[in-house]
Amino acid sequence: MDISLLIISSIYGLFWGAILGFAAVGLTLLWGVMKVVNLAQGEMIILGSYVAVIIFAMVYNPFAGAIVALLLGLFAGFLVYWALLHKLVGKVEKITLKIEMSTLLAMFSLSIALMNFYYFIFGDEPRGFGLWNIGISNIKLGAMTVRTNVLLADVLSIVSIVVVYLFLERTILGKSIRAVMQDAQAASLVGIDPVKIKMLTAVLGIGLTTFSGFMVLLYESAVTPDIAHKYAPLSFVIVVLGGLGSVIGALIGGLIIGLVYGLSKGIVTFYNAKMSDPVALAVVFVILIVILLVKPEGLFGRKR
């Protein structure tokens, strides 16, 4: 077995992992604060990708697309909260299993509607930034070549995660969000309005998710509705691995998943190249089940 190939495969995995981690940040916030598992996570990610593509076609500037994706996502979070979630979790202090099931089904219905909306509007055809010049250049890093796109997406992802982390740790609003995450009842006793915080979390969580759609688009080069089916389950794995509500956990979870994926892909490629991708993904999902069984609070979550 060629060790250097294995290392390169792992590093590529890490490059992917940082983006995966950021794509899971919105999910971990919603799950942590409201106990709402956003089953429309994948659809929200590619919502951002599609918006970025459309805006790019209009003004020929991908970053304008990223900003619009973020803004639209914030607004979408507002809509999702008031249309679906408020009635189910808004005023509830303790989320029972029954409410949890209702929120799952509500988010599920959103995912059906959105997914088919994409098929209706865009179809199967891949859409991307086309021949945007930076998008097709490469950078040499020692023995390996990396697409500029991927590096850009990684830098943006990690910076965004750090910004979100600082927001949660340092600002009053961020601290309120963490307080509701830990104990909504106690938080309301010290004057925090849980409804306001829950709405804010939905706005922030879904906004960040659509924003991550831009990074996903940079990494994947083009977006199809199928991308959602790839990223949503991986986001679940990362959130479970990193611990609910932990933003840094999401980043580290993403990096671990990326590393495991790259490593197993590298190893399997050595034996049978055709099997490498599905086997690597299967390993990732085995990790999900094992973590859920052995340490359901995640690597960085708090025990409940």
Add this chain to the structure above:
Amino acid sequence: MLKEFRSVTLGIIIAIIVAILVARVLHLTTLDTLMTIMYFMGIALSLNIIMGFAGYVSFGHAVFLGLGGYVYILLVYFLEPLNQLQRAGFGIGALLVSVIAGLAAAALAATVGAAVLRLRGAFFAIATIGLDFTILYLMKAIVPELNPDQFFGGQVILPADRIVDKETIFNAFFIATVVLIAVNYYIRKSPFGMGLTAIKEDEDAAEVLGVPTTLFKILAFSLAAFFTGMIGALFSLNGGGVDETLFGLNHSIDMIVMIVIGGLGTVLGPIIGSLIYYELYDLLLVHYPGVNLIILGVIVAIMVLFFPEGLIGILRRYKIGNVRLRDILE
């Protein structure tokens, strides 16, 4: 006087079964239509055992559908005796082979599933999605290796000498559906079903009161998996092959949506729900092609937010004369 009304549920069930049979004998509609209806009914009733009665929502239940399909198709593809068997006995043979597929699904549910059943609520739902994707990707990796010249990307297409005629498949489908309805009806009436309901309402309290919760959950999950596997096997046989899309989350969605529309935890709920779903699916597809599933998503959202008990659940609130509908609709 209540006694005679109690059999209303049974009457409705028998009427639906007879209606399918009459439609078959008089050729009122195509065999494919009837089989699609029975397929929907079958997957809804299977998931109902674990989701409706025990309250465990399995979002990755399509894993058993896909596994059943793959096991059946690969068995008859590679083993000539089973190919002979599936043609024998006007559908009995195909049913027997699909039982093997169902057992494979049940074995997965009783082993990995049993571990996953320790989780509750959203964690269980997510874990089943994980299980679904694990098996999906494993199949995608292994199946092409079995016959590299034929099975591209994990798709298996049965050659002409291994395809079974539709009459035979219909018979097998029909028997499976009737058995599945009977099992649902029996569970609803039995102490086992009451135990599952207790688990749904409050698992810790049920445990304290002496319900063997772990055993009951595993049993319910394995039964649900067994029948889903059988339906998946017959569905794939009817389609003449199998590919990875059978593991798709959209199949899990189908099952869950039908149960939610009809009513959780009842026998009639999934049956009526699947009939409504089929009609809705058909109507929306004809009149609003393209946006049909968007409308469906909105309908599900409205059901969840405003009518979480489903159609049968709503009916059960009312009275006709001095008969409470909750006494006669199960």
